Amino acid sequence: MNYRKYYTWQYPETPEDVAPLLAELKESLVIVGVIGRSKCTQANKMCAFDMEPDVPTSPSDGQIQCYYKPGTNTLLLHFQTTHDEAVMTKLLLQQTSLQFDSFYEQMRCRFVRSMLLALHICHILVYVETSPTFDTSLVTIFQLLKFVWEQQVQEFLPQLLGDDMMGERGRLCAPRMLFLFENYPADEEQTREAISAYEFRTEDSIYELLRQHNIITNNPNSSLLALPNNKQFVFFNAYEQLRPDHLLCAIEQLQQTMLKPDAKEEEEDLEILALAPFEGFVKPYGEFYEAKESEEQLYREQHTIWQFLQRHVQDALDGCFDRGSFKQLSPFTAQCVLMNYENWHKESTSLHQLLLQNAQVEGYSSSNVSYQCYLSSLEKCLNYERKFWSQLSELGLKKGISCYKHAAPAIYGNSMHQQLLADAKLVLEDEGRGPYTEAALLKLGEVCAKFWQDGRQQCEQLSLRGNPCTQPKELPHEKHCSGVVHISSCNCGRTQGRREDPFTLRQANYEYYEHMASMCNLCVKVKKFQFPIFAPSSSEYRAAAFEAAFPSLLQSKGRDEPAATAEEQLQSELNSQQVEEDERKQQQQLEAEEEEKPQHSLNNGCSQPLSATYGSDLNMSIAGFGDSLREGEVEDSTEISSQMCSSLGTQSSTHSSQSNSSGSELVLQLKHDTVIDECCESQAESTEPPAQLNELASTTEYLPGLVHISSGCELLPLFPSWSLACVGPSSIYSHNTGLQEHFQSGFLSGANFLLPWDVHVRLVQPHKQPQQSQQHSTQQQQQLNHKKSQRYRKQGDRVALKIFVGFEYECSRGHRFMMCSPDRVLRGGADIERDTCIKVVNNNMPLYFPCPCRGQSTFLAQLMRIHVVTPKAPVNIILDPKVLVGKYTFTLGCNILPRLSQSAYWILRLPNVYQGDDMLIAPPQKLETDEIMSGGCLLAGMFGIAETDAADGNEAGQLSGLTFTRL
Amino acid sequence: AASTAAAAGQDGMLGPPRMTRPTTLLMSNGAFNANARKLFHKTNTDFTVIGVLGAQSVGKSTLLNLLSAERDANYDYYGHLFAPDADECIFSTRHRSKTQQQQSQQQPQQQQQQSKSRRTESLQFFITRERFVLLDSVSFGKEAEEQQELPTLSLIMQLLSVCHVLLLAVDELSLEQVRLLQTALRLRPRSPIKSYVPGHLPQLMFVRTRAQRQHFEPAWRECFDRQLTLLFEASGLPMHRGRGEARVINSFVLPLVRSNAATCHHPELFELVREFRERVLTMQRISMCPSHDFSESLWFDLMAETTRKCNSDSQHFESIFGDIKHRHFESLCSKSWRNNEGVTSVSASASNSWRNDA
Structure with missing residues (x-):
């Protein structure tokens, strides 16, 4: 062209x-x-x-x-x-x-x-x-x-x-x-x-x-x-x-030319060429010429x-x-x-x-x-792809929504909602692709959330165990209910019952046990130690300063009004207690001289009414239970108690004891007379008007949580979270058979033994020993010798006590077991050796321990009860448990530590749920085996011993209560 | 396929026989060749799947042929792999031999040409000595009986799901191709098997094939990379190499060659191939199944499952697409296009139906 x-x-x-x-x-x-x-x-x-x-x-x-x-x-x-x-x-x-x-x-x-x-x-x-x-x-x-x-x-x-x-x-x-x-x-x-x-x-x-x-x-x-x-x-x-790339063509041509080898033709050819009239003569025209005329070329x-x-x-x-x-x-x-x-x-x-x-x-x-x-x-107008994508998203959205609605139960909580939503999102993404999926996902979230909130939402108030309430949110409900049921034993451990997931501290630590007590035929018979509780002076009382953090407590307060008034009836009893507390304060200085108290709040209270009474109509032998039985009766009736006072209360001195470094022998030193006098005086003074009470314990504010060592004595809880009860004579426990199902139900086999604990005590008479006292003690000793108690041997002034102790753990499925060391579950009698109990008593015991029951390892058993079988010796075992959970150390909260009567089976039930002043302390989700104490622990050294004051009732208790020895 | 295996192996060695020629994985009618399983190692987990995508006659098979074996410097790449009469192609680039066969069998000309028009009829694979699984597929906008682009969609979805490395052979930037890839990306199955990493994407490498002199100019390459970035950035495909400052689009320019020799704009062919192989084979491999025992035969199972899923999915989406397209034009036709009645009614009915569920 x-x-x-x-x-x-x-x-x-x-x-x-x-x-x-x-x-x-x-x-x-x-x-x-x-x-x-x-x-x-x-x-x-x-x-x-x-x-x-x-x-x-x-x-x-x-x-x-x-x-x-x-x-x-x-x-x-x-x-x-x-x-x-x-x-x-x-x-x-x-x-x-x-x-x-x-x-x-x-x-x-x-x-x-x-x-x-x-x-x-x-x-x-x-x-x-x-x-x-x-x-x-x-x-x-x-x-x-x-x-x-x-x-x-x-x-x-x-x-x-x-x-x-x-x-x-x-x-x-x-x-x-x-x-x-x-x-x-x-x-x-x-x-x-x-x-x-x-x-x-x-x-x-x-x-x-x-x-x-x-x-x-x-x-x-x-x-x-x-x-x-x-x-x-x-x-x-x-x-x-x-x-064509002209430049490239030119370069290639140039290259060819440059690289072309010299045309060295054969000599013959040269000769022939020499004959040619001009260069290029008779050279063929090449392919082009030949093809020119062909049909192909024409085409x-x-x-x-x-x-x-x-x-x-x-x-x-x-x-x-x-x-x-x-x-x-x-x-x-x-x-x-x-x-x-x-x-x-x-x-x-x-x-x-x-x-x-x-x-x-x-x-x-x-x-x-x-x-x-x-x-x-x-x-x-031209854009139908856009329609395609939006159609896909719409289809997906439709499927997602129907998937969600299809799977949704009548009422469900947030976690369920999230799960359903995630499933629905997967369904949506299965179908809904492309640029509009994001919007569709958002829409799905909205629709599903609306669907959920439209009458299908659960209340989801968390229970104290972290389970959400399953009641519908819309309907007002009296009581939250998570639907989770725990199996839990009563205070005395005899009856197991189904316990609803607690939503208030009161439910957890008090009401359930009260409820169970009414159903358990042992609980009704035992007499319990009365813990100090809050007594309102007027109808306007409130939780101390922490209510904002614990609205659930306020709820319970409203509902628990009748219970609170019932507690008022206990005021008289409380009054005397307060008086004693007052008195105790005055005594503090004296005591400080005598012995160093390890903890300030455990000061020697006096004459806390030890109301542990054994109902004698239990179906068990009372042989060898005479003393404690009588003691129980004594405490029951004031007449006898006064009588006892005249006979035994004359024992003027208490044995103060100091830990003896030599083995397990303890020394109980009798106290000086003057102390008693003073005490008597103060006791006389103690019938003070109740005005003094206000200084000690508030009657308008109560402690929202549990009592702990730094909560002071001004604030008392509305209800006791602990329970201490004497469930029978010591003979109720046979070390051969362990705890029987008819007495303590739900124990794992082999883990139902208490641990024997031998304690050697030496009584040391003070220099100025009053005659009476001596007389009495000899009298008592004679008496005891005469009875030939099984669990009490006297060799001179040395006394060997045999105590049985059990640290019982209970999981929320009702499994109970004893521990034989802080990291070991008791498995049969073979585990019990001479010093087994020492390990338990002298070590901190974990508050939570993985339950050995089969199933998920996540089931944690909680230290719920401490069983003590007291010896038949003229001593009282004194309990001072301290539970360290988080930053709190919880105590019984009574100023006079409970003294366990002789030769009896005592059970201390620990709180089910721990709550500090303003915070709930939930059990850990999972316990690592190397950090078994991370959930909390019971501090070692909770047992004390004091020589028996037979009349440690209201009148005489203050004489001796202050002197006990920590074991 | 079975004959290939029989011919290639029977050495009595452990593991699958070495392959000497490719085997069909997917027949052109969509059937999956389950017999090919015996060519995959049962325990070997150190393997890389390399797929290639591109328009027709853009040189996909040639790229894979370059990867199929390590060759020494004297190898006549042009003569054996590039030339019109190349004879050592693993994946046949021209169907000359086939044509000749058919001619010898005196088959009708029409039929012969039909088969010629289809380059790579199906998905073929070849496993190299180094256990690279090479997947050769049909071309992008293959002329399909159905006018729609979706038949190839299934295959692209599949390659996106099962490849570690995906080579995208381009000789021009076609928006249609990008659109198709985008669509496949959106429609690909989320997790075909259980342990599959959801949202797994292969490493992408762009190969500009049949490049001319000007395509080697730095300015052009920069411009090319920038276009690729613009077009593919939003897709989320991993397509970069290097880190930090050195992070660039993973693109490679392979010239249109006429001999083994170097020209003014590209080095000699051996050097080019060496560079290309290095780039592809050293690419970071992102596993689609993180488990340690994801072996070749497990990959094969994944492939089978993906095939099934992609086929059904693409059919499903295709029908919706066709429906929508049809309805769109219908609605335009029926004079009501102006107020978009058709569109709104569709969406309204859709949104109403789920409301009624409540």
Whole structure:
């Protein structure tokens, strides 16, 4: 092709030298549009036509380049669209961050607009494709085009253009679509047959696709575009190397030349060559010459895009354009408008303005509704993918919601809600994909939360054990209920019962046991040690300072009003207690001289009424229980107690004892007389008016938690969290059989033994030993000798005591077991050795220990009871348990430590739930074996011993209570 | 497949036989070749699955052929792997041999050309001596009988799910391709098997195949990388290499070659292949199943499961997609397109139905 045999200019300006040439053509001007894909930086799709813009331009969307080659009757319009890689790249690089979906839409929409214009102002449209196969996405483009054209363009064009319309529908004709494939597949044979066959095959598939989607129809007027029926409309460029890299070619040529070995031809050849008249003579013309005349070469020459195009142009000029385009001869009059350049230019300019330029002007508005729609919401109209994604999310949302609702029970808590929601989210994500899933997930969360809150929410007030209340939140409920049931024994340990998850401290530590006591036939019979409790002086009393932190306590207060008043009845008893406390204060100095007290709050209280009484109608032998039985009776009736006072209360001294370093022998030293006198005096004084009480214990504020060593004595709890009871005579326990099920139920086999503990005590008489006392003690000793107690041996003034001790743990499933050391569960009698008990008594015992019961290891047993079988000796065992939990050290909270009567079976029940002043101390979730004490522990040294004051009732108790020895 | 195994192995060695030619994993009709299981090692856990995606005749198979074996410096890469009459291709790049066979069998020309038009009919695999599992797939926008792009979707979903490394062969940036990949990313199964890492994605490497001289210019490469970043960043695919300052898009430019020799813009072919192999084979491998005993045969099970799931999923989504597309055009057609009645009614009914459930 001859270079520069064509004119090229940028649309819409027509160069002056071309205009007359075009005008000459008059009505025989065929407009050919070239649109499609290109890879080169110039976005030039005219290479196959051997044309290129004369001045390099930077490609941009919507730019139209005109080419006119004189003598061809064709005006070529080269459209630059977003299908050109260069244009797309340019637009892409303008973005800073990219939302791919919208970018893609935008690109497609721009292409559709350009294509629309091309379809209106061209007779023939050549779609250029760089890949060797037909791009199926083009079908979608055509579909979209069709709709835009039918629904929008056809509506607004007549209105906007009026009479200026080209043809009937504002276009020249149903434009004929041709496809130019720049690259022939490399591995296809480049023979005439192969190329033709390939072209035919592609034609067939294109035709079928377009028919299938109704893009071409039988009616030329309503068809978006037309394909020629009996003419080839697919062209493969099989021979020409388009867009060669000229620089590279030059370099290669240079290299070849440079590397070319010297042409050293054979001597014979040289001789022959010498005969030649000029250089190059008789050299063959080469392949080209031979092939020139062949059919193949002929085809090659004819197989050009110009030839191809020219056939279609001729159709247009002949006016048989449309007739040939449709398979059946249609009854519709074919319409093909040939215009002269001037008219065409006028029309196309206005169309260009309408279809392309106005859409790029921002904020351009038109009064025409459908045109406005075309301008502003074309992207939206074309976008069915968006619909697809949102449909997926909606489907997913629907499924997610129904999954949630399906699985949701009537009432459930937050954790359940979260679990259900997570499941529903998985279901949603299974279906809902794409950009709208995030929103759908949020929506799902909202809907499900609403569904849940709409009457399906649980109260979820946490119980003291951390279980949420399962009652519906909407309905007001008297009592929280988590549905969790623990199995727990009563105070005396005989009866096991189901205990609801406690929500208040009172429920946990008091009410349940009271309730059980009424059902247990042992509990009703035992007499319990009375712990000091709060006694309100008026109806307006409150928790001390901590109520904000513990609203549950306030709730319980309201409900527990009757119980509180019941406690008032105990005031009289309390009064005396307070008096004694008062008295104790006065004594403190004296005591400090005598012995050092380890803890300030454990000061020697006096005459705390030890109400442990044994109900004799138990079904067990009372043989050898005489003393303690009598003692119990004594305490029961004041008459006898006074009698006892006269007989035994004369024992004027108590034995103060000091730990003896020599083994387990302890020394009990009798006390001085004067002390007693003083005490007596103070006791006389102690009948003070109750006004004094207020100084000691508040009657308007109570302690919200449990009593601990730093809580002081001003605040008392509303109810006792501990329980101490004598459940029977010492004979009730047989070390051979251990604890029997009928007496203590729920023990794991082998773990139901108490540990024997031998304590040696030496009684030391003070120098000024009153006669009476001596008399009495000898009398007592005689008495004791006479009875030949099993658990009490006297050798001189040395006394060997045999005490049985058991540290009982209980898990929430009702398993109970004893421990034989701080880290070992008792497993049968074989575990019990001589010093076993020492390990238990002299070590801190863990508050929580993993229950050996099968099942999850997470079940923690809690130290719940301490069993003590007291010896039959003239001594009292004194209990002073201290439980260290977190930062608190909890104590019994009574000023006079309880003294256990002789030869009896005592059970100290520990609090079930520990609560400090303002904080609940929950049991640990899991105990590590190496940190067994982390949940809290019972401090060692809780046992004390004191010589018996037979009449340690109200009157005489203060005489001796202060002197005990910590074992 | 069975014949390949029989031909390749029977050495009496432990483990599966060495492969000498690729085996079909997925037939073109979608059937899964379960017999291929015996080619996978039961205990070996040190393996890498490398897949390739790309448009037709972009050079996917060639890329895998380069990876299939280590070759010395004198190897005639061009003659054996690139040239039109290349003879040592593991994955056939041209179906010449097939064509010749068919010609000899005097088959009708039409049929022959049909088979020619399909390059790689199905998913094929080849396991190298170093236990790299190479997956060769059909091309991206393969001309399908159904006009929709979704048939290939299933395959892309699959490759995204089972590959450690995914090579994306491109010779131009096609928005359609990106869109297809994006769609596959969204629709791919979340966790086909139990221990599968949810949201696992393969390491992506872009290979610009058939690159011209100008594609080696630094400015162009920079521009190319920037475009890739823009197009793929939001997809979340791991496609970078290096750390910190040196972190760049993992892209590679492979020129259109005409001989083994170096040209002014690229080094000699051996050097190029060496670099390419190094880049691909040393890529960080992100395991899709974190368990230590994720062996080749377990991977094969994953593959089978993924195939099943991808097929059913893509069919499911396809039907929805077709439905939506159809309905969209319908709604446009029926003159009510302006107020988008169709759209709103769909969503309204959807949103109502779950409200009614309550």
